[in-house]
Amino acid sequence: MSQVSTPSENRSMSPWPTFVVTAVAAYISTLDLSIVNVAFAEIAADFPEVSRGTISWVVTAYSILFGSLLVVFGRLADRVGRKKLFQIGSLLFLAGSVLCAIAPTMGMLIAGRAVQGVGGAIMTPASLGLLLSVFSLERRSQAVAWNGAVGALGVASGPTLGALFVDTFGWRSAFWINVPICLVVVLLAARYVKETPRIDSPRPDIGASVFVTLSVASLVWGISRAEEHSFTDSLVVSLFVAAVIFGVVVVKRTISHPVPLMPPAMFTVRSFSVANAATFLFGAAFSANILNNVLFLRSEWKYSVLEAGLYSVLAPVIVAATSFAIGRHISRIGFRRLLVGGPILFAVLVLIGAFIFTESPTPWSKWLPLMFVLGISIGLTFPTLSAATVHSLPPTLFSLGGAINNTSRQIGSAVGVALVVTIQTTSDGLAGFQRGWYFIATCSALAGVVALMQPHVENTNSR
Structure with missing residues (x-):
């Protein structure tokens, strides 16, 4: 039987074991949103009789179930116990990863991805609720920022890790990598994470x-x-x-x-509503940029999967470093400054790339320097969005608030990727990618404009 901790007990315990467990969970659940994209061609080669449309469900099945179930399980986690649901989600994610890794048929591979999606949707909001329950109010922004940074790192590093594993060990390794990580998460959660009190309230x-x-x-x-x-x-x-x-x-x-299910009062909290709107827009820009960049490296500069992955590795490293550095100072700097400045900087850098990149490869003189600064802009933005979303919510809505924010990012990502693919096809060659970058810059700039509506002073009563 799980131990249930009270808020006072949580404050007397070290919160860092819980942070480590939830951060690892955030990483693997977001990593699987992008890592499989790199393996698409290799999966198709192993199943030559299966149509491209059917194979696309390897990506789609996870995205649909992960995105659609986050809110439901966020609400459930706040009611029945966050640790309990976190462990169930972790085990489901583990089971789905094994199914994918051993799948002899396309049907089993898609089914495994569906199980992964359900597991990720259970695990993600529960982990955020657990994280917030062990940190004091004055340190929550830092903790959520760091946790959000790890999640963003998962998405950003997916193409690089996917390229390395797929090129070295084959596409099934993209799923085997989850197995030992999930086992460690489950064991650490059982040992170090305390259950949160269940909310005694009418059924939603x-x-x-x-x-x-x-x-x-x-x-x-x-x-x-x-x-x-x-x-x-x-x-x-x-x-x-x-x-x-x-x-x-x-x-x-x-x-x-x-x-x-979703109390209307949540949406009257200005920091929550504005952060979710900005998350949707920046999520669209962020995911569209990852795809546009990888396709540009592959088709215009003619890089292999591994080369494209290696030239994409710098930005995720800088995202992580910036996020952890800025996490300590978010409360002092203020959400508004970071959520306006980060997306605007991202937009400017993407526009610069659209003008300076040509058909001739310039990885060292232009690409990598730009990716370095781009990583800083992402590191300023995503962690702050995560922190701003839940900052003014009551503890009883932590998991639900985090789930709604993750849903906003997931839908934004899907919209961004779909639109940038459509925009790319309107022109051939470099011109198509340039139009993609223009679209990406527009989405990011709009996120910065929306963030102007964030309260100037962030506190627990900000509206």
Whole structure:
């Protein structure tokens, strides 16, 4: 039986073992959003009889289930126990990784990715709730910033790690890598992480959770399908219509139900709402830029998978270093300054790249210096977005708040990737990538503009 700790006990314990466990969980759950993209061609080669559309479900199945279930399990974690759900999610993620690694058929590989997606959706919001419960109010911004930095590092390092493992050990190694990490997470959580008190309150609107899942799943599926087909494809349009209909049902139930799944009062907290809007926009820019850069290196500069991965490794390292450095000072600097400056700097750097990169490779004189500063801009932004989201929420909504923020980033990423793929196809060669960078810069700049609405003074009563 899990031990349940009280807030006073949590404050007397060292929070760092919990931080390590939750940070590792954040890393592997976000790593799997991008690491498999690199292995796409190798997976297709192993299953030559399977269509490209079917193989795309290896990516899509994870994205849909991860993105659509975050809010549901965030709410559940706050009610039934965060450690309990965290352990269940970790074990499911482990099981899904094993299924993927040994899959003899495409059907089993897609099923394994679906299990991974469910496990990640359970594990992620529960881990954030656990993290916040062990840190004092004055250190929460730092802890959440660092945890968010690790999550961003997972997405950013996916192409590099994927390239290294796939090129050296084959595509199945992209899944085997999760197995020992998940085992360590489960064992450390059982030993060092204390259960949080369960919230004794009326059961929230379970019916709304079904419609939230259907709405987000329809949206993410539609966006993912649009990458391969178009936004005018009949099924894509139908999925978008379904997403809107289910979303309207969620809004109506949220307004009318006595115990809504997502309390409307959350969205009156200005730092929460503004941070989520900025997360959507910056998530679109961030993920679209990763894809645009990797495709540019592969198709224009003719680099191999491994070479493209190695030339992409600098930015994730700088993201991590910047995030950990800035985490100590977020409260002093203020969310607003960082959330305006970080995305604007990112936009300017992407525009510079669009003008200075040509068909002739210039990795040392232009690419790597720009990636160095780009990593700084990402390191200033993503951790601060994570911290700003939950800063003014009550402890009873930590997991749910974090889940909504992760959902915003996941949907933004899907939108950004789908749109940049569509934009690339409007022009051949370098011009297509330049248009992609223009779009990316626009999304990031809009995130900075939205962040101007962040409160000037961040405190627990900021609205």
